Amino acid sequence: MKYLVMECHLSYAVVLDEEGRFLKVANLHYEVGQTVTDVIEMQVPQSVAPKKNTKRWIYSIAAIAACLMLVLLAVHQMEPMIYASVYMTINPEIRIDVNRKDAVIGLEGINADGRELIEGYSYKNKDLNLVMDQLVKRAIDMGYLHEGGQISLVLDADREEWIVSHSDALTTHLNEHLKEIMSVTIKVTDKNAKNHRVVIPVAPAENHNGESDYTEEDDYAEESDYIETEMTTRPPVSTASDDSSHSDNNHGDNNSDYGQTDYDDRDDVEDDDRSDNDAISDGESDYNNGHDTKDDDQDDDDSDESEDEEGSDDSDDDDSDDDDSDDD
Amino acid sequence: MPSEHQIIKAVYAAKTDLQKADDLIRDYIPFIRSEASKCTAKYCTENDDEFSIAMIAFHEAISGYERQRGAFLSYASMLIHSRIIDYRRKESRHQGHISLYSESGDHGRTIMDEVADEQDHFEVSANLEATKQEIEELSAVMADFGVSFSDVAENSPKQKRTLEACASAIQYAAENKLLLEELLKNKKLPMAQLVLGSGVERKTLERHRKYILVMLLIQTNGYEMIRNHVRHVLKRKGGMPV
Numbered sequence: 001m002k003y004l005v006m007e008c009h010l011s012y013a014v015v016l017d018e019e020g021r022f023l024k025v026a027n028l029h030y031e032v033g034q035t036v037t038d039v040i041e042m043q044v045p046q047s048v049a050p051k052k053n054t055k056r057w058i059y060s061i062a063a064i065a066a067c068l069m070l071v072l073l074a075v076h077q078m079e080p081m082i083y084a085s086v087y088m089t090i091n092p093e094i095r096i097d098v099n100r101k102d103a104v105i106g107l108e109g110i111n112a113d114g115r116e117l118i119e120g121y122s123y124k125n126k127d128l129n130l131v132m133d134q135l136v137k138r139a140i141d142m143g144y145l146h147e148g149g150q151i152s153l154v155l156d157a158d159r160e161e162w163i164v165s166h167s168d169a170l171t172t173h174l175n176e177h178l179k180e181i182m183s184v185t186i187k188v189t190d191k192n193a194k195n196h197r198v199v200i201p202v203a204p205a206e207n208h209n210g211e212s213d214y215t216e217e218d219d220y221a222e223e224s225d226y227i228e229t230e231m232t233t234r235p236p237v238s239t240a241s242d243d244s245s246h247s248d249n250n251h252g253d254n255n256s257d258y259g260q261t262d263y264d265d266r267d268d269v270e271d272d273d274r275s276d277n278d279a280i281s282d283g284e285s286d287y288n289n290g291h292d293t294k295d296d297d298q299d300d301d302d303s304d305e306s307e308d309e310e311g312s313d314d315s316d317d318d319d320s321d322d323d324d325s326d327d328d
Numbered sequence: 329m330p331s332e333h334q335i336i337k338a339v340y341a342a343k344t345d346l347q348k349a350d351d352l353i354r355d356y357i358p359f360i361r362s363e364a365s366k367c368t369a370k371y372c373t374e375n376d377d378e379f380s381i382a383m384i385a386f387h388e389a390i391s392g393y394e395r396q397r398g399a400f401l402s403y404a405s406m407l408i409h410s411r412i413i414d415y416r417r418k419e420s421r422h423q424g425h426i427s428l429y430s431e432s433g434d435h436g437r438t439i440m441d442e443v444a445d446e447q448d449h450f451e452v453s454a455n456l457e458a459t460k461q462e463i464e465e466l467s468a469v470m471a472d473f474g475v476s477f478s479d480v481a482e483n484s485p486k487q488k489r490t491l492e493a494c495a496s497a498i499q500y501a502a503e504n505k506l507l508l509e510e511l512l513k514n515k516k517l518p519m520a521q522l523v524l525g526s527g528v529e530r531k532t533l534e535r536h537r538k539y540i541l542v543m544l545l546i547q548t549n550g551y552e553m554i555r556n557h558v559r560h561v562l563k564r565k566g567g568m569p570v
Binding site: 002004006007009010011012014016018019020021022023024025026027028029031032033034035040042043044045046047048 | 346349350353354375377380381383384386387388391392394396397407415456457458459460461462463464467476477478480481482483484485486491494495498539542543554557558560561
């Protein structure tokens with residue numbers, strides 16, 4: 001590109017390029033009329049944008065609004081959090097989820113009858129007591145609950161206080177409510193208590209260390225027949241908190257249930273192994289008691305077993321075999 | 329600081345008045361030279377390119393200065409430094425090449441003198457003289473219209489599209505000599521006719537009024553050398569070469 005110098009100033013020159021542009025360039029000792037090839041163009045810096053101070057406050061308002069939204073959102077999120085659940089079993093089995101304020105936030109039928117019971121029922125904005133009343137009423141209307149029937153409630157919550165405070169309150173409330181209508185048995189358990197019941201089936205010797213306990217339990221867990229048979233001998237243990245008559249009566253029914261919970265419980269024990277040693281010893285004593293009531297021979301066998309274990313840890317398999325024979 | 333205040337006032341005055349800008353620059357030549365010397369790490373004479381660049385950087389500083397940018401002299405110094413650095417970076421491409429004007433041997437003769445001897449010195453200098461005369465005439469006519477080359481340089485279109493739009497207007501005028509005669513007679517741009525004839529937005533032409541004026545003046549008789557220089561403008565769209 002050639003540039004024709006049109007005008008010279010002290011600090012710059014005006015040149016005309018071949019495309020007809022006039023440019024201000026550095027005056028590298030040019031003279032008017034000269035044709036030059038390389039020029040250094042003048043670049044006027046962009047003017048700085050004036051600061052917009054006028055609407056500064058909008059940002060702070062926006063920030064406050066955002067914070068508020070966050071807090072609201074958090075509160076909103078907290079509200080429907082399941083704080084506790086009540087499992088109500090008549091024959092229809094349902095689960096009622098409540099939040100911190102005992103407002104019902106979820107309702108689910110666990111078995112087919114349960115689903116039928118809650119079908120078309122709206123729990124929106126209702127209190128736990130109200131929902132229970134209405135559901136019991138429905139159960140009566142639908143013929144699930146009869147005179148002399150039984151309602152069993154299982155409370156499940158993370159916090160112990162809730163269970164403690166509600167187990168009595170719910171029973172009294174339901175009793176009040178049903179007093180005029182019919183008389184039913186109301187049984188309240190909480191999930192943790194249920195767990196307590198099924199602690200450890202086998203009574204290991206006191207001097208047994210944690211590790212051998214482990215292997216032992218694993219072995220037992222694999223032998224399903226053991227669990228079943230063991231169940232039959234166990235009901236006395238479950239009477240610890242509940243009415244013993246019931247569990248005795250329903251021996252056959254409960255078997256499967258216990259088997260399941262038993263399994264779970266084992267897992268629990270495995271998780272916190274040694275800390276449960278006390279519980280294990282408790283279980284053992286219960287176990288022994290149970291045997292006492294049933295059969296003295298078995299008790300003898302038991303003592304034999306503990307002796308065996310004392311003798312050698314390697315003979316675990318033998319022990320379990322012994323157990324089987326015991327239970328049979 | 330009162331002295332600082334004074335220079336800021338002077339700078340703001342120089343922004344609009346070219347004469348004042350020249351005066352201000354002349355006053356600050358020692359400052360400019362010292363800044364250039366700092367950058368080149370050697371004494372900078374007024375014949376060095378760096379000095380010229382420092383001068384135009386100072387001019388840029390005058391036109392670009394705003395109060396928010398802080399003290400004027402430090403701003404100017406910053407600009408000078410960065411411009412010189414830019415220039416050096418550009419020049420570094422030519423490292424290892426010898427300038428045609430560098431001295432080749434004894435007697436202080438340059439390579440240019442030895443190589444380009446066959447060129448007709450008389451013709452070159454005659455051309456230069458003729459061009460110079462034309463430019464002087466043109467600037468005299470422009471003074472009649474109250475326009476200087478500096479004004480035109482500021483008014484000149486920079487965007488390619490605008491430049492082409494203006495070129496088509498100029499082309500139209502060049503093809504209709506009557507328009508040019510009218511311009512010279514009335515001392516007034518026949519804007520309406522240009523808009524009608526070229527089909528360019530009136531706003532575009534108005535915005536570059538001074539530029540169009542000068543380009544049309546160049547198309548009138550008597551500026552053969554300049555017209556020859558910008559002949560590409562008219563050729564662009566296959567229009568008739570003048």
